[in-house]
Amino acid sequence: MTSSEHDGLRVDGLTIAFGGNTAVDGLSFAAPRGRITGLIGPNGAGKTTTFNACSGLLRPSAGSVRLFGTDITGRGPAARAQHGLGRTFQRMDLFDSLTVEQNIALGLEARLARSNPLKQLRCPRRDRTSVRAATEAVLELCDLGPHRGDPAGSLSTGQRRLVDLGRVLAGGFDMLLLDEPSSGLDSAETRRFGRIVTRVVADSGCGVLLVEHDMSLVMSICEHLYVLDFGKMIFEGDPADVRASDAVRAAYLGSEAA
């Protein structure tokens, strides 16, 4: 195994069946640190199922998931988070009555508490200092300072997406899975979101695996793309290769890639 195979998320031969429906069929791909990797495909192609297997919400029927060289296939979501894997969900799960600042702080507090919620109640001074520092950095990065005291429930969808991103960023994960983060955003908000994710990867060196339908976002921020159709990998390459692929065009992109 080469050193790059230790450096991020690696999926080999992943197969997931729901009864007689094989949603993901022998899928292999890598999402290294320091790169934004896209996972795209038409509705029902198996992207979310793959994400759920990567984050530990689903057990595969076959295949393995490795994170930074460790086989995490049998581990649950909390253990994967401790190993450096953070994720967002298409349906954001913010705490609407908590402020923006409190929601973001939770990203690191939950990670520090591990599986013991009492630790979150009696957070040691050292941890409180790191939570404060991480929260301030994220508020600035995501330009959420002016909204820090607002309840998350009072924000626009665009601002809520940034809080959701901010919360996972505060967790300090080395690998992030972002599930359709531009959902509900207009094109200006989507571009802004893309700039923030690009900056995070450049500054922190973390890896990102992005599932996304917005091709303008995917093509502008991803360095490498994997294309799924009916649970199988039909193409991989950089955005220019993907645009030029007849197979991808036929399966998915159509005139959007032109």
Ligand SMILES: Nc1ncnc2c1ncn2[C@@H]1O[C@H](COP(=O)(O)OP(=O)(O)OP(=O)(O)O)[C@@H](O)[C@H]1O
């Ligand atoms: N819990 C489940 N039980 C049964 N079938 C499921 C389940 N989850 C997903 N599937 C099926 O697995 C296949 C892949 O679904 P999945 O949601 O992973 O696709 P997707 O690429 O994420 O689609 P979309 O872009 O619409 O979110 C589909 O045929 C879907 O109906």
